[in-house]
Amino acid sequence: xxxxxPEFKPPVxxxxxxxxxxxxxxxxPQEEHPEINFVGLLIGPRGNTLKTMEKExxxxxxxxxxxxxxxxxxxxxxxxPLPGEDEPLHAYITATNPENVKKAVEKIKEVIxxxxxxxxxxxxxxxxxxxxxxxx
Numbered sequence: 001x002x003x004x005x006p007e008f009k010p011p012v013x014x015x016x017x018x019x020x021x022x023x024x025x026x027x028x029p030q031e032e033h034p035e036i037n038f039v040g041l042l043i044g045p046r047g048n049t050l051k052t053m054e055k056e057x058x059x060x061x062x063x064x065x066x067x068x069x070x071x072x073x074x075x076x077x078x079x080x081p082l083p084g085e086d087e088p089l090h091a092y093i094t095a096t097n098p099e100n101v102k103k104a105v106e107k108i109k110e111v112i113x114x115x116x117x118x119x120x121x122x123x124x125x126x127x128x129x130x131x132x133x134x135x136x
Contacts, residue, residue, distance in 0.1 A: 019096060020096060021094050021095070021096060022094065022095055022096070022097065022098045022100075022101045023092065023093060023094040023095075023101065024092075024093050024101050024102075024104075024105055025090045025091065025092055025093070026090060026091045026093065026105055026108045026109060026112070027088060027089075027090045028042075028063075028065075028088075028089040028090055028091060028112060029112065029116065030066075030067055030088070030089045031088065033115070033116055036115045036116065038089070038111075038112060038115055039063055039067065039068060039089070041111055041112075041114075041115050041125065041126065041129075042061075042063060042091065042108065042111055042112075043063065044129050044132075045129055045132050048129075048132065049111075049125070049129060050063075053104060053107050053108070054104075056103070056107070057095070057100050057103040057104040057107060058095055058097070058100040058103075059093050059094065059095035059100040059101055059103070059104035060093070060094045060095065061091055061092070061093050061104055061108070062091070062092045062093075062094075063089070063090075063091055063092075064085065064087065064089075064090055064091075064092050065085065065087045065088050065089040065090045066085070066086075066087070066088060066089055067089045068085075068089060069085070091108045093105060093108070111125060
């Protein structure tokens with residue numbers, strides 16, 4: 001283009017490669033285990049468990065689907081449904097690198113596995129969350 005028009009200025013982001021986003025979903029078995037608060041386990045007090053997982057894996061984690069928003073809360077200000085709101089409860093993971101997504105998926109599956117298999121009184125994550133909650 002510059003040979004045709006010497007005045008042409010390429011866009012500022014011209015030499016940057018496009019950002020590639022990798023994503024995955026982890027289904028949360030809320031229907032099979034309604035007595036377990038998976039959303040609470042994954043998010044933790046003040047969102048700290050989720051923030052820690054995001055920091056450790058380098059991925060962005062969003063809890064979506066039925067049961068991800070408290071009853072009576074409006075999802076968006078314009079009244080439109082949130083993305084994935086009509087789907088079953090799941091964690092949506094995105095990152096720029098497949099390894100980060102894989103690490104996050106493993107961490108989420110481990111939290112779900114602990115929630116299902118380990119009694120609440122012996123669940124280390126739950127104990128740590130309660131301790132953290134009491135301290136603050």
